Amino acid sequence: MNLNEFFHMGGYGSYVWTSYGITLVVLLLNIILPARQHRKLLADIARKARRAGRKP
């Protein structure tokens, strides 16, 4: 099997690759967004703690 045939998928290439593409994007987003939220939360908590610490 050559690469062209592989991407062609017997004429169903656009259907198959769209499905896999959407799935990849959704699954990656569901990792990236919580990771980003986590980082933000930690930074936020640290900032508030520092501010509270400065005041006697």
Add this chain to the structure above:
Amino acid sequence: MFNNFFHKMASPKYFYRISGKLIPWFAVPCLLLTLAGLYYGLVEAPTDYQQGDSYRIMFIHVPAAWMSLFIYMVMAGAGAIGLIWRIKLAEIVSISSAPIGAWFTFLALITGSIWGKPMWGTWWVWDARLTSELILLFLYLGVIALYSAIDDKRTAARATAILAIVGVVNIPIIHYSVEWWNTLHQGPTVTKFDKPSIHISMLIPLLLMALAFKLYYAFVVLMRARCELLERERHTGWARELTEEK
């Protein structure tokens, strides 16, 4: 000893630490299984004699649909545990599952639609299987909306748990819809009591992908649960200590 273990696991600080360590142990096998599943599914598995290569959508469509049901049961189950025993972590696991389940339901619907176009000649039919799966998506969205609509998170968790438990009635309807009603959707080929009517060369990538999706859910729900926990406990001592450690 067991009591002690559960007591520790239910402590937010301990859960936060352990879950952080567990995530890579799910994420790495997930990645490996996905790569293996993609290789066997897209390269090794033969072309289907009826559906040509379009059937390869099955390797994500079916695991995504399974996950949409599985995650719903986890969400409702954890919700019930939180409701009965007032375990905060169960509430958090329940609510953290909702967006992931919604996304898997979306994937099952969209990949099914894309598969349906060349095979059935239509993107969508209002039959029992597709409609009940769409209702599942609305149930997930309802849970998410209800949770965010109530400010007090413990009250919100109780309300969403009840909604999730009531919605469980939809799960057997989805599962048996292809047997109870006439439909364009094909019947089950794997989850039958007699031998699965799917060739081993297609069954292997399907099961690899299904396992990969399970592991994916395991680590993503932990990621979300840690966020939710931190958000709720941000004013407590352990959350502040956490940021000072670094």
